[in-house]
Amino acid sequence: MNRETALALTLLTQGGCDPLQVRLARVRGGMSGATVLRVSGPAQPLRYVKIARRHYAASLRDEIARTRWLTACGIAVPHILQVDDQSDCVAMLMDAAPGLPIDDSPLPPSRIAAALGAALAALHALPAADCPFDETLATRLARATAAVAEGDIDGDDFDDRNSGVAPDALLARLGAAAPAEDIVVVHGDATLDNVMIDDRGRVSFIDCGNAGRGDRYLDLAVMASGIAENFGAAATKEFARAYGGTRDDAKARYYLDLYELF
Ligand SMILES: Nc1ncnc2c1ncn2[C@@H]1O[C@H](COP(=O)(O)OP(=O)(O)OP(=O)(O)O)[C@@H](O)[C@H]1O
Ligand SMILES: [Mg+2]
Incomplete structure (x- = not known):
């Protein structure tokens, strides 16, 4: 299991999901240096995990803060369900944007x-x-x-x-x-x-x-x-x-x- 998958499973467990019931699929390469995983499973709504390491971690921290601010303003953006922030690595679990x-x-x-x-x-x-x-x-x-x-x-x-x-x-x-x-x-x-x-x-x-x-x-x-x-x-x-x-x-x-x- 690679580090991203391990982090995603930890985050899902913290977020109340059963990691044994989910399928993780990597979303085709983004430009931001982050890893994006689609999380699907029979007994839960579709979710996404985004993980960034080393110098990309600061960008994901920005994304978390700005997404939360937009949510508070009533703009339709994914709800952030869980965040795991370690010094060299940040991971967030969010719901799927509808549509x-x-x-x-x-x-x-x-x-x-x-x-x-x-x-x-x-x-x-x-x-x-x-x-x-x-x-x-x-x-x-x-x-x-x-x-x-x-x-x-x-x-x-x-x-x-x-x-x-x-x-x-x-x-x-x-x-x-x-x-x-x-x-x-x-x-x-x-x-x-x-x-x-x-x-x-x-x-x-x-x-x-x-x-x-x-x-x-x-x-x-x-x-x-x-x-x-x-x-x-x-x-x-x-x-x-x-x-x-x-x-x-x-x-x-x-x-x-x-x-x-x-
Ligand atoms: N919460 C979400 N709901 C629905 N789809 C999502 C969600 N998060 C990510 N995706 C899908 O994963 C893709 C990559 O996610 P995102 O744009 O956040 O990554 P990125 O690495 O910053 O990509 P890029 O730099 O190429 O824009 C999105 O274009 C979308 O198809
Ligand atoms: Mg994008």
Whole structure:
């Protein structure tokens, strides 16, 4: 048994599950350095365990604090059922967000796009001044600077519009052109992989470790780009209509470029 499985079984026991009655299946590799396990069994609801070790542990601690804060604000995110925090390793047990990944939803694209727009608008309507987590541009640029300096960013992964641009050149361009911020509570990593939708169009957010005070375009740019890629331009109009407000294409491009360094 590997260390992750052993930790997951301990956490499940602490959370009141019978480890002999469950099946653990590793979820296909996330980007965050965490291990995610799907926990199923005949006599219990579906759950997930997320485990992070060494330098990834701090990110999972952030995710736990931010997810709990969003729960307290009434946002649909997984409930954290149990946490085991040791110095070099953190594990959390959470319930499954209801519904399906966007890719598997039987709902029509226009309905999905509208549901995503409304869900993001509700998140962005939380009082940002009450949010203790900082995801403002200064914080994001500082994080990007560290990631570029450590060689964590591979320019070959950039979108076509930035093809051939070196990570440090992109960072310099972004640092020199910072737009004025319009601060709301953001999810902070609003890809379509990080939302679930049920058959009535109710949206839940998962993977909330980068939620905090930040510009609304941190989310709008990334989510609109995912919707355009998956469902086409008509669906992005539906998304924008349901979200409400004005559209700033230059700012969206800026935040998409910033996301290249995320
Ligand atoms: N509570 C949950 N409910 C439903 N599905 C979940 C839950 N937690 C994780 N998953 C599934 O596992 C996948 C990976 O989880 P998560 O996004 O938290 O990991 P990650 O390593 O941070 O991933 P990435 O960095 O790729 O976004 C999700 O995209 C989702 O399919
Ligand atoms: Mg994710």
